[in-house]
Amino acid sequence: MASAIAGSASRTGPATDLFGILALFRVGHPLTRADVVRGSGLSRATANQRLDALIAAGLVIAAEPATSTGGRPPGLFAFNRDRGVLLLADLGASAMRLALCDLAGTILTEVEERIDVSDGPVVVLKLVSEQFAKLLAGTGHQTTDVLGIGLDVPGPVDFASGRVVSPPIMTGWDRFDLPGWFTGTYDCPVVVDKDVNAMALGEHRSSFPDVSHLMMLKVGTGVGSGLIADGKVHRGADGAAGDIGHIQLTLPDETGIEPLCRCGNHGCVEAYAGGWAMARDLRASGKDVHTVDDVLRCLQTGDVTAQQLLRRAGRILGRAVADAVNLFNPRIIAVCGQLAHTDEQLLAGIREIVYQRSLPLATRNLQIVRSELDPRAGLVGLAALLSDEIFSHERLGSLINR
Amino acid sequence: MASAIAGSASRTGPATDLFGILALFRVGHPLTRADVVRGSGLSRATANQRLDALIAAGLVIAAEPATSTGGRPPGLFAFNRDRGVLLLADLGASAMRLALCDLAGTILTEVEERIDVSDGPVVVLKLVSEQFAKLLAGTGHQTTDVLGIGLDVPGPVDFASGRVVSPPIMTGWDRFDLPGWFTGTYDCPVVVDKDVNAMALGEHRSSFPDVSHLMMLKVGTGVGSGLIADGKVHRGADGAAGDIGHIQLTLPDETGIEPLCRCGNHGCVEAYAGGWAMARDLRASGKDVHTVDDVLRCLQTGDVTAQQLLRRAGRILGRAVADAVNLFNPRIIAVCGQLAHTDEQLLAGIREIVYQRSLPLATRNLQIVRSELDPRAGLVGLAALLSDEIFSHERLGSLINR
Numbered sequence: 001m002a003s004a005i006a007g008s009a010s011r012t013g014p015a016t017d018l019f020g021i022l023a024l025f026r027v028g029h030p031l032t033r034a035d036v037v038r039g040s041g042l043s044r045a046t047a048n049q050r051l052d053a054l055i056a057a058g059l060v061i062a063a064e065p066a067t068s069t070g071g072r073p074p075g076l077f078a079f080n081r082d083r084g085v086l087l088l089a090d091l092g093a094s095a096m097r098l099a100l101c102d103l104a105g106t107i108l109t110e111v112e113e114r115i116d117v118s119d120g121p122v123v124v125l126k127l128v129s130e131q132f133a134k135l136l137a138g139t140g141h142q143t144t145d146v147l148g149i150g151l152d153v154p155g156p157v158d159f160a161s162g163r164v165v166s167p168p169i170m171t172g173w174d175r176f177d178l179p180g181w182f183t184g185t186y187d188c189p190v191v192v193d194k195d196v197n198a199m200a201l202g203e204h205r206s207s208f209p210d211v212s213h214l215m216m217l218k219v220g221t222g223v224g225s226g227l228i229a230d231g232k233v234h235r236g237a238d239g240a241a242g243d244i245g246h247i248q249l250t251l252p253d254e255t256g257i258e259p260l261c262r263c264g265n266h267g268c269v270e271a272y273a274g275g276w277a278m279a280r281d282l283r284a285s286g287k288d289v290h291t292v293d294d295v296l297r298c299l300q301t302g303d304v305t306a307q308q309l310l311r312r313a314g315r316i317l318g319r320a321v322a323d324a325v326n327l328f329n330p331r332i333i334a335v336c337g338q339l340a341h342t343d344e345q346l347l348a349g350i351r352e353i354v355y356q357r358s359l360p361l362a363t364r365n366l367q368i369v370r371s372e373l374d375p376r377a378g379l380v381g382l383a384a385l386l387s388d389e390i391f392s393h394e395r396l397g398s399l400i401n402r
Numbered sequence: 403m404a405s406a407i408a409g410s411a412s413r414t415g416p417a418t419d420l421f422g423i424l425a426l427f428r429v430g431h432p433l434t435r436a437d438v439v440r441g442s443g444l445s446r447a448t449a450n451q452r453l454d455a456l457i458a459a460g461l462v463i464a465a466e467p468a469t470s471t472g473g474r475p476p477g478l479f480a481f482n483r484d485r486g487v488l489l490l491a492d493l494g495a496s497a498m499r500l501a502l503c504d505l506a507g508t509i510l511t512e513v514e515e516r517i518d519v520s521d522g523p524v525v526v527l528k529l530v531s532e533q534f535a536k537l538l539a540g541t542g543h544q545t546t547d548v549l550g551i552g553l554d555v556p557g558p559v560d561f562a563s564g565r566v567v568s569p570p571i572m573t574g575w576d577r578f579d580l581p582g583w584f585t586g587t588y589d590c591p592v593v594v595d596k597d598v599n600a601m602a603l604g605e606h607r608s609s610f611p612d613v614s615h616l617m618m619l620k621v622g623t624g625v626g627s628g629l630i631a632d633g634k635v636h637r638g639a640d641g642a643a644g645d646i647g648h649i650q651l652t653l654p655d656e657t658g659i660e661p662l663c664r665c666g667n668h669g670c671v672e673a674y675a676g677g678w679a680m681a682r683d684l685r686a687s688g689k690d691v692h693t694v695d696d697v698l699r700c701l702q703t704g705d706v707t708a709q710q711l712l713r714r715a716g717r718i719l720g721r722a723v724a725d726a727v728n729l730f731n732p733r734i735i736a737v738c739g740q741l742a743h744t745d746e747q748l749l750a751g752i753r754e755i756v757y758q759r760s761l762p763l764a765t766r767n768l769q770i771v772r773s774e775l776d777p778r779a780g781l782v783g784l785a786a787l788l789s790d791e792i793f794s795h796e797r798l799g800s801l802i803n804r
Contacts, residue, residue, distance in 0.1 A: 156763055165763060166762065166763045211639075213639045225729075227729075229631050229632070229636055230631070230632075230634070230636070232632070234632070234636075234730075235731070236730060236731020236732070236764070237613075237614070237731050237732055237733035237764075237767065237768075238733075238763050238766070238767060239731075239763075240728075240731040240761065240763045240764040241729065241730055241731040243728040243729065243731075243761060243764065244728065244729060246728055246761055247724075247729070248721075248724070248759050249652075250651075250652045250653065250654045251652065252652045263761065265759070319650075322649075322650070323649050323722075323725045323729070324729055326642075326646065326648055326649050327627075327629075327643065327644060327645065327649070327729055327730065328638060328643055328729065328730070329638020329639050329640055329642040329643040330638070330639060331639035357650050357667070359642065359645060359648055360568065361558055361567060361568045361640050361641075361642045362638070362639075362640055362642040362645065364640070365639065365640060366639075
């Protein structure tokens, strides 16, 4: 019983009041004290007390009215997006994208760098730390200005602990304590997620904020997806959800053995339709193709075999996406990754099979679109994930007393 | 801006206080006024004012202490589970199960009746109304005692409106206004959901309350599933989520054309592994088998063909379940429906393929079990769904002022 009461207390006490009031400011335009009383449903005395605490903490500041009304303007207050900054790192297999953003999630400065994720966490995270320091120095910020750090990685993550778990392609990263890496330098929360989860959240918040159920399908070297269920990232019981790339298919027109996948199984979606599999097939046809960048070059020069393989990849992806549509019933499927930005062959192949194989009820309002945000979806999603975390009612108290 | 403020008001005002205090009583043992102050985080005056409102509405009553302490007992209060009753109807294709329960979800009386759901909504709902009246009369209740009605049906439902949408097997039910049927007789919320959704919620709340991600797989005449994501029913964008029965498979050992499904497509999971498909295959082998009950009789008499078909059905289900494990990553898969309660062949077949085809990260903590609650999972889930609805902070106000 004690725990039930304690659990409830955190939802109805002063922290929730502060959270609720800050949320009013975070979503909207400047507000007066009267707006806050009305919006919070609290008594005038309590609402003003809570607002004063947010002002004292520097999270809410006096604001100028947008337009002069001629008369004496009422006291307006707004969220102080410059009360601190967030540091973000979107790690891929061969490149990383880092940014510094304000508390509203607006990216202030950004940098991209080649990496090899299989060099292991120490090598890669040293580069991340160096770049973070440069981003801070370049914008005139101190480490104490950093209110949160967000990272995403191309592998499964135990979200609660921030550790990478059983990653297929991140050699040496298994169980590595990512938040612990930053502890000595920064005194702030560190959030770590799988790359496709951050991308799905970014696409949702930025392009489709009114769509509760969305799938972000990434088709690059590998194939993966991030799921938004009821407006939140669906990570599943082990952080393994959305793993569409290793659904195993049996194709009716195939002869002989199913292709070997990087995961050790045969016949996975990405063993047919991932960028590495397309490179393998182009190489088998006698071309000098090794990476997904080589595949893209073939496509850009109008190579017919590459075009045919891309359409075939779309159709094969369509089989797995059709399963996902039946099971998960998203409103939007946004396709991202290097192969999504070639031409319409990939999306056409996906659409062809999904509309053929899924039930009408699940497809009548379904849209399959190219991601609007890619390749910055990861950074945008990380900023959203991180602000939700540091301004959550569990965390907000520590920010007020800081 | 106005809507953002209004939206927030409903989350932090007096309704939330009432909701929070009632929630304390609904989950736990009797509480003193001091417990309520501590548990709610409200001031003594506000907490007592809210508690008095709940007492005046009859939702909280004075309670006896569980054991005498010898001294003068402090004033204890408890949730009044007898403040009203709920009526529940779990509709299947060929039978319905109805119950009357108290506000804590305890079923007080229950009845089962054969129906044919394809007789259409008017015929079936007349039977439901008659049985509801009998359940009330038999327990000495009036229609005004009914605080909520819950129904589930074997087809997709638009949860917000309570209408059945595009049901494959419920002839004549498309777009029928189920809540509207009860409006003239009862003045209370009516909640309608897909059967597997209610069953999934029932199994979650009753057997696995600490498991956030669960799949309830129903294998009866047809095949379907209900998904619990983050402790809540995942219905998807159109109420079509969990439709595992119409995932299309290509089997490597099949020759010729894939079997025709009831949905009009070829090669769906239930066209191989549903009870109706097993009946078809047994009939093709010369047996007089037409329904899933006939299939069960064959299995009970040790018919070897039926046993082989059941194991094969398990393996085929395993292929679709493996896809669901990769995409959704549940901790528990509970198998229910008539074919789940035969012998271990079905579950053994599912397990065999899932552990072979899904990634280790998603299966290392996965359990595939027989439903503990079936065939009452639907009713238990409806009671939970309905109590959450009528005691939600949006609804609670109307109950207080009633």
